[in-house]
Amino acid sequence: MKYSNRNQALLLLADGTIFYGKSIGIEGTVFGEVCYNTGMTGYQEIFTDPSYFGQIMVASNAHIGNYGTNEVEVEADKIMISGLVCKNFSFNHSRVNSTEGLKEYFEKQNLVTISDVDTRALVSYIRDNGAMNAVICTDGTPIEELKKQLAAVPDMEGLELASKVSTKEPYFVGEPTAKYKISALDLGIKKNILRNLVKRDCYVKVFPFDATYEDMKSFSPDGYFLSNGPGDPDPLLVAQETAKKILENNNPVFGICLGHQVLALANGISTYKMFNGHRGINHPVKNLLTGKGEITSQNHGFAVVREELEKHPDFEITHEHINDGTVAGMRMKSKNCFSVQYHPEASPGPHDASYLFDEFIENIEKAK
Structure with missing residues (x-):
């Protein structure tokens, strides 16, 4: 059947549930795993985060687009989400340093967007029934x-997406x-990670997702970094082998999100797809080494199996998510990792x- 209203649009979930809304004016059909982010601000950074590649984003904040866009507030050079679902889409924006409106930004990249959706009901439904294709x-x-x-759309579990971003x-x-040289493995790296390294007097060479240890070592780095990224970490066999060799040579290494999961897999510790994942900027984490709490930004749909990590003689859990006890950080006892x-x-x-x-x-300083 056709929709009766030319502006009418819909979100169809894999289990057959339908949520209706309105198109903002960009016609099309897009697929992806539906997920939600609870952040009250930072929508442009969310839309351009490579870790969201292949996902339809539901914005739980009621207003999207009200402060427009700014060309420097991006985590990649293009929008990474497959599509957007929101409640109130602001066609007009107000901010002194905005570059353009969100609709114009979306039109340039043809991002299909549905607004006027009951996102409170949708987020509750996803929370109770889990992330699924839509x-x-x-x-x-x-x-x-x-x-x-x-x-016909493949599930996120088992899906390798790092190569796409x-x-x-x-x-x-x-x-x-700069004082320090870093070899970074780009599994979907965010620009602000690179900014933080550069701010600490680092000169960074960023390598493709399938770079070998020999490739990364050729830069003669002082340390290695494994980045965040989208998809299931399990199929990233080359990255896991690269991580193994970094550890065999006891080079200083730091991993974030997908990089964190790759380090676990490189040591025989499994990962799993979470029911919903963690996506927002107010997730509570406890630092088990200091006893202090941290409010953190999170974006992941896979996690390390805690029971296997606890049994590994060379690992210790350094951080845990206070809400559900999932592993939020780890370190090796015998390696600089x-x-x-x-x-x-x-x-x-x-x-x-x-x-x-x-x-x-x-x-890095200790290793010198």
């Missing part, structure tokens, strides 16, 4: 046809005269965890 349609495609197309060729960030399952480079967001970049530099 389709946004704003062009009137019949629902039965959408169901057939949606059934990683750089194709190595590139440099920072000043060649640590990682976290959240974003210390958060922007916008809390800066409680920015000290982790300082710890990485301290580890």
Whole structure:
């Protein structure tokens, strides 16, 4: 059937549930795993975060677009989400340093967006029934046809997506005269991670997702960094092998999110797909080494199996998520290696965890 109103649009979930809304004016049909972010600000950083590649984003904040966009407030050079679902879409914006409105920003990249959705009900439904594949349609495609197309979309579990967002060729960030040299594995790296490293006097060479240890070692780095990124970490066999060799040579290494999961897999510790994942800028984490609490920015749908990590003789859990007890950080006892399952480079967001970049530099100094 066709929709009766030309502006009418819908979100169809894999279990057959339908939420209706309105198109903001960009016609099309897009697929992805539906998830939600609870952040009250920072929508542009969310939309351009490579870790969200392949996902339909539901914004739980009631207003999206009210402060427009700014060309420097991005985590990648383009929008990474598959589509957007929101309650109130602001066609007009108000901010002194905005570059353009959100609709114009979306039109340039053809991001299909559905507004006027009961996002409170939608977020509650996803929370109770789990993240699942979905389709946004704003062009009137019949629902039965959408169901057939949606059934053919692969699940996120087992899906390798880092190759879709990683750089194709190595590139440099920072000043060649900087004190420290870092080889970074780009599994979907955010620009603000690189800014934080450069701010700490690092010259960074960023390598593609499938770079070998020999590739990264050729830069003669003082330390290695494994980045965040989208998809399931399990298929990233080359990255896991690279991580193994970094550890075999006891090089200083720091991993964030997907990089954290790759380090676990490189040591025989499993990961699993979470029911919903953690996505927001107010997630509480406890530092088990200091006893202090941290408010953190998080964005992940996979996690490290805590029971296996606790049994591993060479690992200890350094941070845990206070809400559900999942592993939020770990380190090795015999290697110069640590990682976290959240974003210390958060922007916008809390800066409680920015000290982790300082710890990485301290580890590099100790290794010299």
